[in-house]
């Protein structure tokens with residue numbers, strides 16, 4: 001009798017299925033709170049701030065240690081509905097939450113994922129916009145912008161030109177959130193197209209705009225990430241399914257080559273938050289009827305899971321000084337893929353670098369010392385749920401654990417502003433000249 005009741009108690013949370021319809025703020029909150037209660041050991045619910053109209057910006061964290069970062073466990077995030085009228089991603093993330101928590105301990109893949117990853121899920125970055133939509137529409141409707149009429153995906157600082165807009169509370173909340181964790185990989189979910197789009201969204205000739213694109217030094221990784229998502233989505237992988245004449249073979253596209261935009265969230269994540277982010281457009285129709293939601297879930301479930309796993313690409317570890325103390329704020333970059341704002345170790349001395357299999361030189365830089373180079377070989381693809389682990393011991397003497405956060409500082413925006421576009425014609429030859437010198441010196 002008692003045992004039967006115990007079993008019933010254990011099983012009950014598992015049978016409660018989230019329905020396939022749109023959940024407004026109050027229902028979404030109730031669902032998130034119920035999940036946080038029923039699965040308290042693997043979830044942590046918190047609000048990162050409030051919208052213009054005072055609605056909470058909820059984030060549910062799923063992981064074996066959901067409340068705080070653990071050394072070696074990378075931080076991953078999904079953000080949806082920053083355009084309030086693009087609604088599929090919002091519901092997909094609620095279903096993803098349900099799938100993760102109910103599969104823990106039952107499905108080996110999800111259990112591995114929860115053991116090895118801290119997954120942050122924000123179903124709505126623009127709850128005011130979602131509530132403002134009066135008549136659901138496949139195309140633009142009111143509700144795309146926040147309550148002050150700002151497009152949140154044009155509201156971030158921009159690396160390439162001055163973005164002199166009033167920073168909105170939702171944007172500020174996300175910018176502050178990014179400072180609190182070392183996010184490694186992320187995606188933001190949109191609608192109105194069916195494609196996985198990767199940085200940059202804006203650019204200058206130095207990033208390739210003369211060729212109608214704008215590429216990062218990590219372009220191989222970004223194409224792989226976008227392809228990972230698109231290839232598991234039976235519709236997206238076909239490319240140009242919305243008949244909007246975009247050149248997106250296999251369902252992936254460079255953001256700039258699709259259309260340039262200023263102040264987007266994905267460029268901001270990559271440049272200022274050390275986090276690789278792509279933009280996922282999940283539905284031709286921005287706000288489809290809710291009868292379509294089960295099909296969208298079927299088509300996105302495998303992609304959503306597979307994409308989270310990519311946070312374990314490449315190499316990770318801690319940087320220590322000669323005395324064995326972890327070293328925060330040391331610059332850790334891969335040779336030939338320098339970031340314009342150098343990526344640094346976090347307060348535990350950790351670094352995470354997303355890389356495809358191959359040989360790389362890791363360059364650790366500490367002010368006042370010569371760069372320390374370490375060779376790593378990233379093995380071929382494995383289902384290991386861990387990047388290659390490589391701790392780096394610096395052979396330096398003295399106390400190094402107090403490197404000032406701003407040395408050398410990340411330049412003030414716009415970072416690429418001093419690259420004049422009219423000098424572009426001379427660029428290729430300068431580039432070739434530098435490459436030749438590089439080749440002579442380092443090969």
Ligand SMILES: *[C@@H]1O[C@H](CO)[C@@H](O)[C@H](O)[C@H]1NC(C)=O
Pocket residue numbers: 012013014016031034035038
């Ligand atoms: C949480 O558990 C209660 C009681 O077992 C159940 O009624 C409810 O549906 C569950 N909700 C979720 C979201 O798991």
Ligand SMILES: *[C@@H]1O[C@H](CO)[C@@H](O)[C@H](O)[C@H]1NC(C)=O
Pocket residue numbers: 064108111112115
């Ligand atoms: C996940 O972690 C739990 C608790 O630490 C452990 O019991 C379990 O064996 C792990 N499972 C997998 C698949 O890693």
Ligand SMILES: *[C@@H]1O[C@H](CO)[C@@H](O)[C@H](O)[C@H]1NC(C)=O
Pocket residue numbers: 162164
């Ligand atoms: C930014 O915009 C404000 C208000 O429109 C204006 O006063 C200010 O001069 C602008 N700043 C720059 C650097 O353009």
Ligand SMILES: *[C@@H]1O[C@H](CO)[C@@H](O)[C@H](O)[C@H]1NC(C)=O
Pocket residue numbers: 331335336363364365371373
């Ligand atoms: C290592 O990084 C430093 C600082 O960013 C740079 O000056 C140096 O050229 C790099 N060395 C190599 C071999 O990449």
Ligand SMILES: *[C@@H]1O[C@H](CO)[C@@H](O)[C@H](O)[C@H]1NC(C)=O
Pocket residue numbers: 379382384386387388389
């Ligand atoms: C598997 O993961 C461990 C760290 O948990 C790592 O040390 C090892 O090299 C990985 N193996 C492969 C084949 O990637």
Ligand SMILES: [Zn+2]
Pocket residue numbers: 083086190191
């Ligand atoms: Zn959008």
